[in-house]
Amino acid sequence: MTLSSSLEQLRAELSLDLSQLDVIALDFERAMAAGLRGQSSSLKMLPSFLGLPTGDEKGDVLAIDFGGTNLRVMAARLDGSRGATIAAVDRFPLVDAKAGYNLIGASAQGAELFDAIARRLAKIAPDDGSLPLGFTFSFPCEQTAVMRASLLHWTKEIQTQGVVGQDVGNLLVTALKRNGLTRVEPRVILNDTVGTLIAAAYDAGGVDIGAICGTGHNACYLEPKHPLTGAPMIVNIESGNFDGVAQTRFDAQLDRTSVNPGGQRLEKMVSGKYLGEILRLVLVEWTEKGFLPKSPRLHETNVVSGAVLDQILLDHGDHAAIDRIAREKLQMTGLDAEQRRAVQAVMRLLADRSARLASASFVGIVRHTDPKLQAVHGVAIDGSLYEKMPGYAAELQRTLEGMLPKAEHPVATRLAKDGSGIGAAIAARVAKG
Structure with a gap:
């Protein structure tokens, strides 16, 4: 040959x-x-308990994006007319050999990981007033409510202990309380793919797949008539x-x-x-x-x-x-x-x-x-x-x-x-x- x-x-x-x-x-x-x-x-066909946005959603909001080896937190403003701007953003790696930490390795613990997330969020969260929070968690979860999602298994080679089988919404809420972020109001856990569809639908519409x-x-x-609700629902x-x-x-x-x-x-x-x-x-x-x-x-x-x-x-x-x-x-x-x-x-x-x-x-x-x-x-x-x-x-x-x-x-x-x-x-x- x-x-x-x-x-x-x-x-x-x-x-x-x-x-x-x-x-x-x-x-x-x-x-x-x-x-x-x-x-x-x-195919797990996981319910998101979310529909598509109308485009008139409005107000200040916080977001966490966790989908791999880097994490991002942001503050954003929705103008109610399909417009969104980022007011503040902070990024950090979950693995840093020079700094001597690895939050996604086999020896890392879930509480340690979520405390790190809370500390980064504290850098951009306001000192007064309550703000809703959206949490993008881009790993397979069994979701039973908009803020209740248990991790089925890690993907992307992540191996952090004490998270698989746990409600990641509860892990986040507990970490926020431990770190004094009582004014932050977590409202939704979603996959990055669901977020992609929602963002595109808010921006211009005309999409039903992300x-x-x-x-x-x-x-x-977007499942037109989901078996759980009989109404349209985004399925991950x-x-x-x-x-x-x-x-x-x-x-x-x-x-x-x-x-x-x-x-x-x-x-x-x-x-x-x-x-x-x-x-x-x-x-x-x-x-x-x-x-x-x-x-x-x-x-x-x-x-x-x-x-x-x-x-x-x-x-x-x-x-x-x-x-x-x-x-x-x-x-x-x-x-x-x-x-x-x-x-x-x-x-x-x-x-x-x-x-x-x-x-x-x-x-x-x-x-x-x-x-x-x-x-x-x-x-x-x-x-x-x-x-x-x-x-x-x-x-x-x-x-x-x-x-x-x-x-x-x-x-x-x-x-x-x-x-x-x-x-x-x-x-x-x-x-x-």
């Missing part, structure tokens, strides 16, 4: 045509229906856990070595957190077969970052940037022109597969809510893949159009920035009543 033939084999394994995507969308739709009925399904296509991957949608699908897509050997290898083997299988094929790792595994195989020069760093997990992936895709001409990345990031020297092109081709295959799988899940959602494909649908998407990865948004939109040629209205996608922040602020006002 040669490098060229190996690349063609990968192309066959990673490429998904419309007929394959249709099968995935149908399986996704069926998994949605099963999850909504409470039957066995890889998604994250970035470090993580998830989707939510936890679509990253969908298990209806066949794994390649590289997907299976990544899955086996992750902190949650067997879980979040779709997310491990779609999200930016894992695309670089899959690319690394391909390059490891190629070095072992003698198709690429040896690299001492290729055996280090997560050595290929998201920013590097974008640079690889943007590189044209003689692919000098790929050669530089190989030397500086991987300590791999002597890549010839064919090898550079092959590295870029694999990255393009992985990016396109990610976009097409995300599209297939959106098609499953549309068919679930609108079997006759007659209504107007819009997908609000936040995340670095959709916003920044070269060609990603175009491939996603192209796939949607290819999969739904008979839809009465094209399903449009649009960037929805900061759903996890502004979305939480708006949700606190939506939850008022």
Whole structure:
């Protein structure tokens, strides 16, 4: 086998045509229906107890955004006319080796984590007056009320102890009291995907699906008549856990070595957190077969970052940037022109597969809510893949159009920035009543 033939084999394994995507969308739709009925399904279909905003929500509000290794707190103002401004914001990492702390490692405790959140919120909370708070907590929860949500399990490699199985709303309220923030009124816990949909609906309307296509991957949608209430409700699908897509050997290898083997299988094929790792595994195989020069760093997990992936895709001409990345990031020297092109081709295959799988899940959602494909649908998407990865948004939109040629209205996608922040602020006002 040669490098060229190996690349063609990968192309066959990673490429998904419309007929394959249709099968995935149908399986996704069926998994949605099963999850909504409470039957066995890889899709949790978690209720948010929130509907869409009207656009006239108004007032000052606080928000917490916790969705990964960094945390953000903010104060915002809603003007009641679909406008929102950020008055203050504070960001901080949950892991800082130089400062000597790790709030999301296996030795960290939940009380320690939530106390740190409360202390950061204290920096921007007013000294007088009561303000509502929206809490974006972007991890799978069993939610039984707008402020009652028990963590099912951590994702994104977080391992903090004493949180799984606990009511995160209660953990937050208790931490706020311990830290003297009695004037802060927590009103809602939501997922970042739900926040993305709420923020986009408040800003301009015309959307009924929200998604994250970035470090993580998830989707939510407005269920027209939720079984719990008989009224419209946003459902957090936890679509990253969908298990209806066949794994390649590289997907299976990544899955086996992750902190949650067997879980979040779709997310491990779609999200930016894992695309670089899959690319690394391909390059490891190629070095072992003698198709690429040896690299001492290729055996280090997560050595290929998201920013590097974008640079690889943007590189044209003689692919000098790929050669530089190989030397500086991987300590791999002597890549010839064919090898550079092959590295870029694999990255393009992985990016396109990610976009097409995300599209297939959106098609499953549309068919679930609108079997006759007659209504107007819009997908609000936040995340670095959709916003920044070269060609990603175009491939996603192209796939949607290819999969739904008979839809009465094209399903449009649009960037929805900061759903996890502004979305939480708006949700606190939506939850008022």
